[in-house]
Amino acid sequence: MKKFPTLTISNHPLIQHKLSYIRDKTTSKKVFKELVDEVGTLLAYEITKSLPVRAVQVDTPLATTTCHVVDAERVVLVPLLRAGLGMVDGVLNLIPNCAICHLGLYRDHDTHEPVTYYFKPMPEPEERMFMMVDPMLATGGSAIASADLLKKNGAKNIKFMCLVAAPEGVEAFQHAHPDIEIYAAALDERLNDDAYILPGLGDAGDRLFGTK
Numbered sequence: 001m002k003k004f005p006t007l008t009i010s011n012h013p014l015i016q017h018k019l020s021y022i023r024d025k026t027t028s029k030k031v032f033k034e035l036v037d038e039v040g041t042l043l044a045y046e047i048t049k050s051l052p053v054r055a056v057q058v059d060t061p062l063a064t065t066t067c068h069v070v071d072a073e074r075v076v077l078v079p080l081l082r083a084g085l086g087m088v089d090g091v092l093n094l095i096p097n098c099a100i101c102h103l104g105l106y107r108d109h110d111t112h113e114p115v116t117y118y119f120k121p122m123p124e125p126e127e128r129m130f131m132m133v134d135p136m137l138a139t140g141g142s143a144i145a146s147a148d149l150l151k152k153n154g155a156k157n158i159k160f161m162c163l164v165a166a167p168e169g170v171e172a173f174q175h176a177h178p179d180i181e182i183y184a185a186a187l188d189e190r191l192n193d194d195a196y197i198l199p200g201l202g203d204a205g206d207r208l209f210g211t212k
């Protein structure tokens, strides 16, 4: 039995290669953002593999054939602000017509508890697949609160994608939301006393937006 049944780590060589540069503290802000987007694209490819498709008839220059398309409007990207914004362009590269539902919350510096400051619910939530994105799953508090909010507003199908996860956060999240699959590029060792992920990549929001 897997310790974390809801967690999938992508061991794709390109994801692991790019993550090495993302972790490196000497990587510039520009390159950091580019790589976060690129890994976002690659993880989105994995996370969308079970999306339902619909048959359509297409006229090629030579014949009519049956093809399969995704209802992209039914896919809702949910970036957890701020740092989740860093992965939005990467996912849009793959699914340009998906909806985007911003969810703003930050982790209180002293208590590490999430504080929600922005959320605009989507219409017809039960029809859609919600894809939460945030580079970091640390204590799990932010991701749990976000999934709570989406479910309270009617979401039935949610997935969560992050770059780096801590075992503490995965455990808490899968306990709170055993129905939600987590896709990550890495499962790290542990949290430090400040609830930062070790070895991690530092503060994702600060590195993306240059706020330190």
Ligand SMILES: O=P(O)(O)OC[C@H]1O[C@H](OP(=O)(O)OP(=O)(O)O)[C@H](O)[C@@H]1O
Pocket: 080, 081, 082, 083, 084, 105, 106, 107, 108, 112, 114, 134, 135, 136, 137, 138, 139, 140, 141, 142, 143, 169, 195, 204, 205, 206
């Ligand atoms: O699992 P947790 O312990 O909740 O920590 C993870 C959260 O912390 C970071 O956001 P932060 O609160 O720094 O906000 P920011 O994205 O605005 O920088 C990160 O982007 C996650 O949202």
Ligand SMILES: O=c1cc[nH]c(=O)[nH]1
Pocket: 083, 136, 138, 195, 196, 197, 198, 200, 201, 202, 203, 204, 205
């Ligand atoms: O390691 C961590 C933990 C929370 N938020 C971050 O940006 N990094």
Ligand SMILES: [Mg+2]
Pocket: 083, 203, 204, 205, 206
């Ligand atoms: Mg931050």
